[in-house]
């Protein structure tokens with residue numbers, strides 16, 4: 001049920017087992033609590049994701065820290081949860097919003113139902129609200145701060161006031177809350193992390209990569225491994241001197257949560273590393289590299305989150321169907337002034353989705369080539385990173401075309 005934004009004062013009293021989602025614009029949605037149903041209130045910026053599947057990856061993507069995520073697909077939870085599909089070791093969203101929560105987990109791989117697993121993870125969900133009305137509100141007004149509450153003793157007015165007073169995402173360094181604090185090596189064989197002893201040994205025909213962990217998704221590490229890289233994962237604020245101790249062939253800058261302009265340590269370190277190492281960035285990594293070069297980032301009205309975002313490679317003219325999760329973007333005009341050539345464009349709203357440095361071995365994409373929203377159109381970018389480490393030049397249109405043809409055997 002949706003309450004009119006202006007009628008919060010007359011809004012519903014919550015019942016046992018119920019939950020409320022209050023927004024800063026005064027609207028209050030009343031539904032059923034699931035997951036962690038203990039009485040509490042959680043704050044977060046409310047956003048929507050249009051993927052038809054992939055809710056496990058969404059919930060465990062560290063880039064969603066600080067956000068209450070609404071799935072627009074009306075049935076969620078139908079294949080349960082299994083450890084192999086998680087993008088990090090725990091649930092990362094502040095809260096989870098669905099229209100209908102499936103009763104049955106219909107997948108032989110499932111080890112838990114979504115609601116059981118969220119309860120163990122301490123994450124509250126709300127089901128049974130009109131997610132289409134909520135999404136329309138977010139599209140019209142832009143991202144809104146919200147509070148998800150399972151505590152019947154708090155009034156609607158208090159919740160709306162709490163939403164208005166909450167921190168939001170702008171200006172907050174959330175990377176510091178999700179980055180690993182110890183150096184680790186990714187072991188594909190174990191499917192797990194190993195404490196790093198010394199640095200990774202050089203192996204013939206493979207590339208040693210330092211991955212700066214701003215909240216890295218596991219599948220990025222898997223894709224780096226698959227393309228021929230051995231990755232050492234270091235905390236997001238590792239200094240250039242500490243990175244140099246690992247003698248890497250290249251540097252990878254990961255995805256991560258929050259406002260890129262607030263991740264100053266990484267931006268300062270990247271400034272010093274430009275021209276010294278081949279660097280590839282994904283999503284937050286794209287934004288941090290742009291800022292390190294001197295470009296600006298800005299907040300999008302409601303962001304791009306979903307598995308069907310069309311992106312055009314401006315060099316090859318080919319379109320990739322991509323998975324995305326971002327609420328900020330790079331200003332292309334400011335990037336062009338500091339040597340950034342646009343390589344990819346979002347065909348929905350024409351925002352920048354990728355660039356290459358014209359002078360230095362640096363390139364980055366705003367979307368997620370490691371995610372597989374059905375096809376694997378964008379996997380070639382990991383091969384471009386390897387090729388950039390081999391040649392010392394950022395990939396131009398011909399290099400991207402070649403890599404994509406080889407990867408996708410077309």
Ligand SMILES: NC(=O)CC[C@H](N)C(=O)O
Pocket residue numbers: 063254255256257258259260282283284285325326327328329
């Ligand atoms: N997936 C990401 O890395 C997100 C980057 C950044 N936090 C944004 O919302 O734009």
